[in-house]
Structure formats: structure tokens, C-alpha cells
């Protein structure tokens with residue numbers, strides 16, 4: 630059985646006040662058994678979040694990390710630093726990083742390795758643009774992004790990676806992939822992994838991301854190959870995010 634994961638990526642949003650509101654709400658909330666929930670606030674809020682989430686089951690995630698552990702990298706944050714704040718998950722290869730900060734497949738791979746080397750679970754984000762989907766290239770693009778990283782990892786490393794499928798055209802647009810569209814790609818990723826190792830593929834956690842909200846989460850999460858969500862906008866409202874988490878039950 631795969632443990633569902635609901636991951637709230639705040640991107641460059643939020644405040645200490647929001648961190649504290651999440652702490653209070655999740656301390657009282659009843660979540661479905663066996664579901665993991667993680668919040669990914671911006672770096673400056675990690676310390677406040679570590680304290681505010683102490684009495685909750687919320688896990689902490691970070692939105693990026695540098696491939697090296699220390700040194701002259703002004704403005705960057707290493708995996709070791711994230712671990713000091715109790716961070717468990719880290720996003721790698723988010724389409725905003727790929728597009729805005731030119732993080733290509735090599736860069737993504739080095740960040741996945743850096744995360745694994747300090748015991749963080751990388752959430753590897755992949756997904757096609759609208760142009761690529763319209764050209765019928767969705768699976769080719771997604772499997773290239775997945776394969777570039779996974780084929781270079783040892784089996785025990787592969788088992789530690791979570792993959793988030795986020796069609797770029799669905800991110801922040803309000804245009805969600807249909808459950809069937811998302812399921813088709815997720816099943817394709819799992820089948821591809823099964824060609825390496827069936828057992829590993831069965832255990833691989835696959836998240837859907839892209840305009841997931843309280844209204845559509847239930848149907849998406851009910852798909853057989855969707856094990857959770859990577860939620861952006863709707864994770865900034867505590868009630869909405871709670872409702873999404875509850876629909877994972």
C-alpha cells in the first residue's frame with residue numbers, strides 16, 4: 630500500500646501569520662488515517678513552521694535546495710540546512726524552476742542526488758507544456774524528465790523518490806487535467822518504472838499537481854495511480870487545504 634501525500638506548495642507566498650494559522654487549524658483537525666500532509670513554505674518561514682507544527686501531524690517541505698552542501702553560493706540553501714529545521718521533503722524540478730531559473734535535467738538530477746545524500750525525500754516534478762500536449766508529445770516529454778533522473782539512480786535511491794506530475798498548462802490557470810488525463814500519464818509513469826523493477830513501481834508515490842482544489846480533489850485522488858496532490862494556490866487557504874486533505878480519505 631502506498632501512503633497518500635498531500636503537499637502544499639506555498640511558492641513565494643505566505644507569512645508567519647499563515648504558518649501559525651495552519652499550526653492552530655491542523656492541531657485540531659481530524660485527518661484521514663494513514664495520509665501524510667506536508668507544507669512547503671518559503672525558506673524564511675521554516676523555523677516558524679517547525680515550531681507552529683510541533684503539535685500537529687504536519688510534515689515540513691522545502692521548495693528547493695542547492696546541489697552542493699556549503700560554500701560561496703550567495704543566496705542559496707543546502708540540504709543540510711533544511712534538515713536542521715526538520716524538513717522531510719524537498720521539491721526538485723518544479724516547472725517554475727525549470728522555466729524561470731533555467732534548471733535543466735542535469736541540474737535537476739544533481740539536486741535530487743543532493744537531497745538523497747542528506748536523507749531528504751525529493752519530490753521530482755515533471756510535466757508537459759500546452760504546446761507539447763497539443764503536439765501529442767506528453768508521454769515523450771514526461772518520460773524523458775522522469776527517465777533522466779530515475780535511470781541514473783541506484784534502485785534503493787529510486788525507492789525514495791516521489792514524482793509529481795504537473796501539466797504546465799494546468800498550473801495556476803484554474804484549468805485542471807481531467808481525472809482521466811491525469812490517470813493516463815500517471816499510469817504511463819508507473820508502467821515505465823515497472824519496466825525497470827515492478828516491485829519498485831508498485832511502491833512509487835505519484836502526485837498530481839495543477840489547479841487541484843477542494844472541488845476536484847476527490848475525483849482526482851480516486852484514480853488508481855494518483856497517490857496524492859501537489860497543491861499550489863489552494864494550499865494557501867487553510868480551510869481549502871484541509872478539505873483537500875480530507876478528501877484523500
Ligand SMILES: O=C[C@H](O)COP(=O)(O)O
Pocket residue numbers: 638723795799800801802803838839840841859860861862863
Ligand atoms: O506546486 C504546485 C503546483 O505548481 C500547482 O499549483 P496550482 O495548484 O496553483 O495550480
